Amino acid sequence: MSRHTLTEREAIALLERLFGRAPMSRRIAVAIGDDAAVLRSGRSSLLWTIDVSVENVHFKRGWLGFADVGYRAFQAALSDLAAMGARPLGALSSLVVSADVGRRELLALGRGQAEAAAELGCPIIGGNISRGSEISVTTAALGEAKRPVLRRGARPGDELWLVGDVGLARAGMLLLSKATARHRRLRAYEARAPTGRRDAGHICIQHWRRPRALISEGARLVGRATAIIDVSDGLAGDASRLADASEVRVLVDEVRLRSALQPELIAVCSALKIDPLDVALEGGEDYALLACGPSRRRPRSARCIGSVLSGSGAFLKREADRRLRRLGAGFDHLA
Amino acid sequence: MSRHTLTEREAIALLERLFGRAPMSRRIAVAIGDDAAVLRSGRSSLLWTIDVSVENVHFKRGWLGFADVGYRAFQAALSDLAAMGARPLGALSSLVVSADVGRRELLALGRGQAEAAAELGCPIIGGNISRGSEISVTTAALGEAKRPVLRRGARPGDELWLVGDVGLARAGMLLLSKATARHRRLRAYEARAPTGRRDAGHICIQHWRRPRALISEGARLVGRATAIIDVSDGLAGDASRLADASEVRVLVDEVRLRSALQPELIAVCSALKIDPLDVALEGGEDYALLACGPSRRRPRSARCIGSVLSGSGAFLKREADRRLRRLGAGFDHLA
Numbered sequence: 054m055s056r057h058t059l060t061e062r063e064a065i066a067l068l069e070r071l072f073g074r075a076p077m078s079r080r081i082a083v084a085i086g087d088d089a090a091v092l093r094s095g096r097s098s099l100l101w102t103i104d105v106s107v108e109n110v111h112f113k114r115g116w117l118g119f120a121d122v123g124y125r126a127f128q129a130a131l132s133d134l135a136a137m138g139a140r141p142l143g144a145l146s147s148l149v150v151s152a153d154v155g156r157r158e159l160l161a162l163g164r165g166q167a168e169a170a171a172e173l174g175c176p177i178i179g180g181n182i183s184r185g186s187e188i189s190v191t192t193a194a195l196g197e198a199k200r201p202v203l204r205r206g207a208r209p210g211d212e213l214w215l216v217g218d219v220g221l222a223r224a225g226m227l228l229l230s231k232a233t234a235r236h237r238r239l240r241a242y243e244a245r246a247p248t249g250r251r252d253a254g255h256i257c258i259q260h261w262r263r264p265r266a267l268i269s270e271g272a273r274l275v276g277r278a279t280a281i282i283d284v285s286d287g288l289a290g291d292a293s294r295l296a297d298a299s300e301v302r303v304l305v306d307e308v309r310l311r312s313a314l315q316p317e318l319i320a321v322c323s324a325l326k327i328d329p330l331d332v333a334l335e336g337g338e339d340y341a342l343l344a345c346g347p348s349r350r351r352p353r354s355a356r357c358i359g360s361v362l363s364g365s366g367a368f369l370k371r372e373a374d375r376r377l378r379r380l381g382a383g384f385d386h387l388a
Numbered sequence: 389m390s391r392h393t394l395t396e397r398e399a400i401a402l403l404e405r406l407f408g409r410a411p412m413s414r415r416i417a418v419a420i421g422d423d424a425a426v427l428r429s430g431r432s433s434l435l436w437t438i439d440v441s442v443e444n445v446h447f448k449r450g451w452l453g454f455a456d457v458g459y460r461a462f463q464a465a466l467s468d469l470a471a472m473g474a475r476p477l478g479a480l481s482s483l484v485v486s487a488d489v490g491r492r493e494l495l496a497l498g499r500g501q502a503e504a505a506a507e508l509g510c511p512i513i514g515g516n517i518s519r520g521s522e523i524s525v526t527t528a529a530l531g532e533a534k535r536p537v538l539r540r541g542a543r544p545g546d547e548l549w550l551v552g553d554v555g556l557a558r559a560g561m562l563l564l565s566k567a568t569a570r571h572r573r574l575r576a577y578e579a580r581a582p583t584g585r586r587d588a589g590h591i592c593i594q595h596w597r598r599p600r601a602l603i604s605e606g607a608r609l610v611g612r613a614t615a616i617i618d619v620s621d622g623l624a625g626d627a628s629r630l631a632d633a634s635e636v637r638v639l640v641d642e643v644r645l646r647s648a649l650q651p652e653l654i655a656v657c658s659a660l661k662i663d664p665l666d667v668a669l670e671g672g673e674d675y676a677l678l679a680c681g682p683s684r685r686r687p688r689s690a691r692c693i694g695s696v697l698s699g700s701g702a703f704l705k706r707e708a709d710r711r712l713r714r715l716g717a718g719f720d721h722l723a
Contacts, residue, residue: 071498072512163406177407179425193528
């Protein structure tokens with residue numbers, strides 16, 4: 054689901070209004086509202102999702118190569134399967150390409166998709182190609198899980214877990230979006246920085262260009278997590294969605310979240326004079342997983358960044374005064 | 389698959405080049421190259437397809453309403469399931485809408501999709517909405533069949549069957565695409581025509597705006613047809629693709645095909661002074677089914693329009709001199 058111009062919450066409301074009244078068959082366990090639709094299939098479930106990456110909405114051509122466009126779009130789509138704890142079965146690709154995209158560029162784009170598909174063990178088994186006025190890459194992905202993990206199972210008393218990183222991709226996009234001025238500041242910063250921090254900008258940009266769907270990590274949460282969502286729109290908004298779906302209150306602890314941030318994010322934010330916490334809360338495109346579960350079941354790969362209480366909404370427990378700040382979709386310090 | 393700018397043959401070749409080298413799992417029975425991908429699932433097969441309808445490529449806004457855009461895109465996608473003899477399980481919808489599309493238009497578009505979904509018994513169970521510079525409607529559809537019918541099973545000795553109509557939608561589009569001049573000719577014709585022919589133009593336009601995926605008809609071909617393809621790109625091109633996939637020669641008999649044409653097509657072509665045979669051969673968007681099978685198994689709904697021989701390629705057996713004219717994709721009298 055896309056952050057751009059429609060929040061996911063708005064899109065879901067609209068989709069439910071558009072399609073929610075259709076009679077559903079007994080085969081359909083979950084329709085609109087989770088990361089993927091769930092169809093019953095014998096003893097296991099099929100997880101099914103679709104995602105689109107549109108030029109000048111989700112990316113600009115100058116910010117990445119054609120192979121990156123394909124790679125990124127594929128990983129973004131597969132992240133919805135990771136968020137259900139599913140193993141991928143296969144994907145379909147629907148490409149719209151503008152007339153200025155030649156055969157070589159199209160092959161590079163497909164190479165990027167194929168590379169991501171190979172990494173995730175998810176072969177692309179069909180698709181189509183059409184002309185249009187801008188590039189758009191639509192990916193439908195099908196996965197399988199014995200016990201898919203939904204957004205709606207979190208319980209008061211659970212911990213809030215973060216699997217993967219947040220903020221790096223957004224910091225990379227900030228560098229790309231106003232490249233000249235920000236890169237100058239970054240270069241000045243890096244010149245003074247200790248050796249280990251000198252490629253922080255490059256690392257953040259690579260996180261945006263080449264994100265990774267956390268398929269194995271998601272599968273390892275099955276039987277441990279009570280709820281999972283992928284951080285595609287930003288930690289703040291996605292925590293709020295998870296709280297809504299599970300009908301609980303989700304508390305993000307600022308101290309714990311800050312301690313989970315990567316040094317490269319902190320370095321770039323320091324150079325750009327912005328608070329890495331804001332970038333971590335509002336930046337989505339690392340495709341981390343946000344999960345809930347009991348403390349005793351937390352896997353090694355998950356860091357505890359908060360807790361689940363009874364109530365509603367998502368909140369940040371601030372370090373300075375321990376007061377709560379409401380988190381929600383559409384509240385973006387960086388917009 | 390789209391006829392526009394890339395023929396389906398070219399698109400398949402490109403997709404195979406892009407994705408064909410990926411290692412496939414045992415679950416995947418058919419990947420790129422048929423109407424839908426085939427995944428093994430217990431005792432039956434899952435059929436899976438994706439299709440896109442792009443503004444100014446597949447339709448122009450003046451030619452149809454927003455509800456028609458949604459309806460048409462959905463039926464076009466589901467036609468790929470009809471062509472496998474599959475029953476639909478559900479669909480995902482990915483909408484890209486431009487900034488000038490308001491909430492009311494978007495709801496109308498969704499209403500058209502929902503209407504088609506209800507008619508075909510295929511609930512829309514997920515999707516997303518994004519901004520873009522033009523409207524595009526992508527539909528992924530999943531179906532099920534105990535014994536899916538592929539393109540590649542036709543055998544010498546089979547008959548060539550047509551289920552549904554060809555040419556009407558193309559004639560409707562011809563009326564819409566140069567509306568003023570052509571409508572004037574049509575109105576003059578209709579004024580002289582017998583009462584039953586006076587709405588021929590309207591009927592053809594409705595065939596283009598509101599095509600129907602032949603799901604039930606496709607399912608009835610299972611156990612009867614040896615091969616099926618849907619006529620999405622034009623009878624000539626699709627007959628040629630079926631011949632290639634089955635490694636046979638497909639012969640379309642001009643006399644039989646002409647006798648299968650609808651009176652409304654003949655009326656409109658007469659008004660426009662074009663040969664309805666050309667429109668029937670090159671026009672695709674009625675989503676008829678072209679199938680092969682032994683004479684004794686032909687269902688009532690199928691008309692025999694030719695035969696299958698050993699050899700290769702698709703040919704028209706001409707009425708005038710009984711000579712063969714090669715049929716193929718990309719050969720379009722009306723382009």
